[in-house]
Amino acid sequence: MCNESNGISFDFCSIQGIIGGFLPESLDWLVFLLTAITLSFLVINALVLSTAIYTWFERRVLGRFQARLGPNRWGPFGLLQPIADLLKLISKEDLIPDQADRIVFSIAPVVFLVPVLLVVSVVPLGGDSFLGRLNIGVLFIIAVTGLNTIAIFMAGWASRNKYAMLGAMRGVAMLISYEIPMALAITAILLISGSFALTTIVNSQSVFFALVQPIGFFVFFTASLAEMSRTPFDQIESESELGSGYHTEYSGMKYAIFQLAEFMAPIVTAIIITTLYLGGTRGFDPIPGQLWFVLKVFLLVFLMLWFRATWPRLRIDQIMSFAWKALFGLALFNLVLLTIEVQLLQDGEGKLQTDDLWLMSAINWGIALLIFVMMAVFKSPNRHGINAQVSSTASIGLKLEDK
Amino acid sequence: MMNMYGIGIFKGLWITLKNLVIPGRMFTIHQYPDRKIGPMGLARMSGTNIFNFMLQQPMLFMKSMTGFTSVEDRMDQHPRFRGEEFSWYEQRCTGCASCAKYCPLGIIRIVTSPSGLQVQEGEKYAIDVFDIDIGRCMFCGLCVEACPYDAIHMGSGFEEGRYKRNDLVISVDQLRKSPKKPSAWFRPQLESKKYNPHTDEEVSWRDIGRHEKPTLDDLEEKWVKR
Numbered sequence: 001m002c003n004e005s006n007g008i009s010f011d012f013c014s015i016q017g018i019i020g021g022f023l024p025e026s027l028d029w030l031v032f033l034l035t036a037i038t039l040s041f042l043v044i045n046a047l048v049l050s051t052a053i054y055t056w057f058e059r060r061v062l063g064r065f066q067a068r069l070g071p072n073r074w075g076p077f078g079l080l081q082p083i084a085d086l087l088k089l090i091s092k093e094d095l096i097p098d099q100a101d102r103i104v105f106s107i108a109p110v111v112f113l114v115p116v117l118l119v120v121s122v123v124p125l126g127g128d129s130f131l132g133r134l135n136i137g138v139l140f141i142i143a144v145t146g147l148n149t150i151a152i153f154m155a156g157w158a159s160r161n162k163y164a165m166l167g168a169m170r171g172v173a174m175l176i177s178y179e180i181p182m183a184l185a186i187t188a189i190l191l192i193s194g195s196f197a198l199t200t201i202v203n204s205q206s207v208f209f210a211l212v213q214p215i216g217f218f219v220f221f222t223a224s225l226a227e228m229s230r231t232p233f234d235q236i237e238s239e240s241e242l243g244s245g246y247h248t249e250y251s252g253m254k255y256a257i258f259q260l261a262e263f264m265a266p267i268v269t270a271i272i273i274t275t276l277y278l279g280g281t282r283g284f285d286p287i288p289g290q291l292w293f294v295l296k297v298f299l300l301v302f303l304m305l306w307f308r309a310t311w312p313r314l315r316i317d318q319i320m321s322f323a324w325k326a327l328f329g330l331a332l333f334n335l336v337l338l339t340i341e342v343q344l345l346q347d348g349e350g351k352l353q354t355d356d357l358w359l360m361s362a363i364n365w366g367i368a369l370l371i372f373v374m375m376a377v378f379k380s381p382n383r384h385g386i387n388a389q390v391s392s393t394a395s396i397g398l399k400l401e402d403k
Numbered sequence: 404m405m406n407m408y409g410i411g412i413f414k415g416l417w418i419t420l421k422n423l424v425i426p427g428r429m430f431t432i433h434q435y436p437d438r439k440i441g442p443m444g445l446a447r448m449s450g451t452n453i454f455n456f457m458l459q460q461p462m463l464f465m466k467s468m469t470g471f472t473s474v475e476d477r478m479d480q481h482p483r484f485r486g487e488e489f490s491w492y493e494q495r496c497t498g499c500a501s502c503a504k505y506c507p508l509g510i511i512r513i514v515t516s517p518s519g520l521q522v523q524e525g526e527k528y529a530i531d532v533f534d535i536d537i538g539r540c541m542f543c544g545l546c547v548e549a550c551p552y553d554a555i556h557m558g559s560g561f562e563e564g565r566y567k568r569n570d571l572v573i574s575v576d577q578l579r580k581s582p583k584k585p586s587a588w589f590r591p592q593l594e595s596k597k598y599n600p601h602t603d604e605e606v607s608w609r610d611i612g613r614h615e616k617p618t619l620d621d622l623e624e625k626w627v628k629r
Binding site: 061064065066067068069072073074075076077078079306307309310311372375376377378 | 408409410412415416418419420422423428429432434439441468469470471
C-alpha cells in the first residue's frame with residue numbers, strides 16, 4: 001500500500017514509515033496497529049482540542065456580535081472556560097430516565113460523535129489524507145454523515161420523552177430532506193473533477209469550485225448548515241419550544257459528548273466545504289498549504305458564526321419547504337447546467353482546462369446572479385401589495401408609519 | 404430596490420457585523436461584584452502608561468497578563484434608591500410606632516417602655532424591640548413617610564442576602580449599628596443637599612431632620628429655666 005513516498009506529509013504511510021524504522025519487518029501487523037492507534041489518537045485529540053478552543057471562540061464572538069460580553073471569568077479573556085465547563089459536566093450526575101431504553105440511550109451520544117470524527121480521516125490535509133488515497137472519499141463522507149440522523153432518532157426515541165421525541169422526528173425529517181440537495185450539489189463536483197477521491201478533487205481545482213459553481217456552493221453551504229442543525233435551522237434542538245429537543249433527558253458526560261459533537265460539527269463541515277469548494281490546501285506560494293487550509297476553515301466557521309448570531313430560527317414547515325422547493329430545484333438546475341457545460345467544453349479525454357473552468361465560472365455567476373435578482377424581484381412584497389399579507393391590526397400600524 | 408425580497412437578511416448581517424467591529428456599540432456592562440481587568444486597564448487606573456506600570460509593579464503586571472486580577476464593580480444607584488438595612492436614628496425616635504401602624508404588611512414590631520427622658524417635651528420611650536422582617540418587606544417606604552420625627556430612613560444597601568429567613572429579621576441592635584447612610588427617598592432635605600448615600604459620609608442625627616432638633620440644653624432653657 002505504501003510504496004512511493006511523496007516527501008514529508010502527514011498521512012498513514014509516513015507514520016508507518018517512522019514506526020516501521022524501529023521494529024523488525026516480521027512484526028508488520030504490529031507496525032500497522034501502532035500506526036493506526038497513533039493516527040487516530042492524533043486526529044481525535046487535535047479535533048477535540050480545536051473544538052475546545054472553538055467553543056470559547058464561538059461564545060466570545062457570538063457575544064460581541066450581540067453587543068454583550070462572552071465568557072470572561074476564567075483565565076485571560078476567559079480562555080479556560082472550556083476546562084471549567086468540562087469539570088462541571090464531569091461532576092454532574094449521569095441520569096437515565098426510569099422508562100428509558102437504557103442501552104440505546106447510552107449508545108446514542110457515541111453514535112452521534114463517531115461520524116463527525118470519521119469524516120476527517122479522508123480529508124487531505126496537505127498531500128494525502130490520513131487514510132491515504134481513499135478513492136471513494138466523497139461517498140464515504142455522504143454515508144458517514146448520514147449516521148447522525150440515526151443517532152438523533154436513537155436519542156429521542158430512547159429518552160421516552162415527548163419533547164425529545166418531537167425534536168428527533170423533526171430532526172429526521174429535516175436531515176433526510178437536506179441530504180438530497182447536498183448529494184446533488186456534490187454530484188456536480190464529481191462531474192467536473194471526474195473522481196470520487198478527495199485528493200483528486202483538490203488537485204483538479206485550478207479554479208475553486210465555489211467560483212465555478214456558485215449555485216452549488218450556496219446549496220451545499222445551506223444544506224450543511226441544516227445538516228449540523230445550526231441556526232437558522234436549529235429546529236431539532238429548539239430550546240424555547242422543545243426544551244432543547246432530542247437531548248432533553250441527557251446529563252453529565254453524555255450531554256457533554258452531544259455538545260462536543262455539536263461544536264465539532266462546524267469545524268468538520270468547514271473542513272469538508274474547504275476541500276470540496278475552496279480548493280483545500282491550494283493557495284499562493286509563500287504561505288504553506290496547511291496554513292491556507294486553516295485560514296479557509298476559519299473563514300467558513302466565522303461565516304457560520306455570523307449567520308448564527310444574526311438570523312432567527314425558521315419554523316419547521318419553512319425549513320422543509322425551503323429544502324424541497326428552493327434547494328432541491330436549485331441543485332437539480334445546477335447539475336443540469338454543469339452537465340451541459342462539461343459536455344460542451346471537455347476535450348477528447350474528458351478533461352477540463354483552466355480556461356474552460358474560468359469560462360464556466362463566468363457563465364455560472366451570471367446565471368446565479370440572474371436567478372437571485374429574479375427571485376428578489378418576483379417575490380418582492382410590493383408585487384402583490386403589502387397589505388394583503390398582514391393582518392388588519394398590523395396594516396393600521398403600517399399606515400400610521402407611512403404618514 | 405430596498406423592498407426586494409431577501410434584502411432584510413443582509414441588513415441583519417450588516418447590523419451584527421457593526422456590533423462586532425465597532426467597540427462603542429457594546430452596552431456599558433457592570434460585571435457585579437467584580438470585573439476582570441487587564442494590564443492596560445490597571446495602568447489606566449494607576450494613572451501611568453503601560454510601560455511605567457510594567458516597571459513599577461512587575462508581579463501585578465504578570466498576574467494581570469494571565470487574567471487573574473479583578474477590580475470591584477458596582478452598579479451606580481440613585482440617591483433615592485430604596486435599599487435594605489434601614490437607617491434608624493435612636494436619638495430622634497420617640498417610640499410612637501407610627502411606622503408599625505402604617506406598614507401595609509405589618510412586619511414592624513415595636514415594644515417600648517417608659518424611660519423618663521424628656522418628660523416636658525412629650526414622653527420619650529425607650530425602644531426595647533424594633534423588629535423589621537426584611538424578608539417580607541416590599542420596600543414601599545410608607546414607614547419612612549409616616550415617621551413624624553424623621554427617625555427612620557430607607558437604607559442604601561443591596562447586598563443583604565441571607566441563607567435563612569429568620570436572619571432577615573432586623574433587630575434593634577442591628578438597627579443601632581447599621582450604617583447611617585440614609586437613602587434620599589422621601590427626604591427632600593437630603594436631596595436638596597445633593598446627598599448621595601453610596602459615596603458620601605454618614606449623616607449625624609442632628610442634620611438629618613427637616614427641622615433642627617433642639618438639644619437638651621435648649622430644652623432646659625425653654626422649659627426648666629424660664
